[in-house]
Amino acid sequence: MKPTMALEIERKFLVKNSDYKRLAEAVFYQQGYLSNNEKSVVRIRIAGDKGFVTIKEQSVGLSRQEFEYEIPRNDARTLLDQLCEQPTIRKKRYKIPFNSLIWGVDEIDDNNEGLIIAEVELISEDQSFEKPPWVGEEVTGDARYYNVNLIKNPFNKW
């Protein structure tokens, strides 16, 4: 098997309006965390009809190592229900191409209803890119917006 490690460089933004909705179909996501410690985060995710386990290095600056493996969706379902920290996060994700990058927009449900986050993955930390017109304020450095933190401190308590 080929190595599947990738360097993740992600920038996060709020949105200005709902124009993104007409640019892509939403896919249902559910994700939860098996662990979140000083060195790593282990995430289980269902994305549409697929399941994944993802191991991420704890953030150091903008970029971090990420290892993602597809797993059977039924396994992901059991892991989310029984072994992940509760509650898990459910959201609708839109994937929108813009100027050769793919933007992901998450409409987060349940205790984070009303929170909408746009994110883009880059190749290098200093890569320049253009924001789509519906993208607003950057929140990359704000830990409140990390999915792993939205479980303990959801948007409806801010």
Add this chain to the structure above:
Amino acid sequence: MKPTMALEIERKFLVKNSDYKRLAEAVFYQQGYLSNNEKSVVRIRIAGDKGFVTIKEQSVGLSRQEFEYEIPRNDARTLLDQLCEQPTIRKKRYKIPFNSLIWGVDEIDDNNEGLIIAEVELISEDQSFEKPPWVGEEVTGDARYYNVNLIKNPFNKW
């Protein structure tokens, strides 16, 4: 993909002598833990030329759910070196068939040198089985022998 969840029912023993050595070739194992909390353990393992990520339910009695996925060996190497709790555990494993069951014998290295554990996986908690003549005292319930605990409290400190 088919679900890969299995119920793990494992019993552990000390060995009486080194007769097991002539019954199989040893394979090099290295394993470490990304996390170990109330609900689950996430283990990274190199076994010979393969890599694995394994998610185990925390023990409740003899049996627990286990989800194991093969991953690229190079990924496992990076995860062991950079994201797992240190030190990791290195051992030689012998796999020995006896009366239609496979016994694993681990010779653990480094701070656990001298510790040799034989284990067998069963289908049900009340399954009867015969012990090979070189297998000694049972230590199934003794948490000191869990690999995850041998990191913090190694055999050379007992």
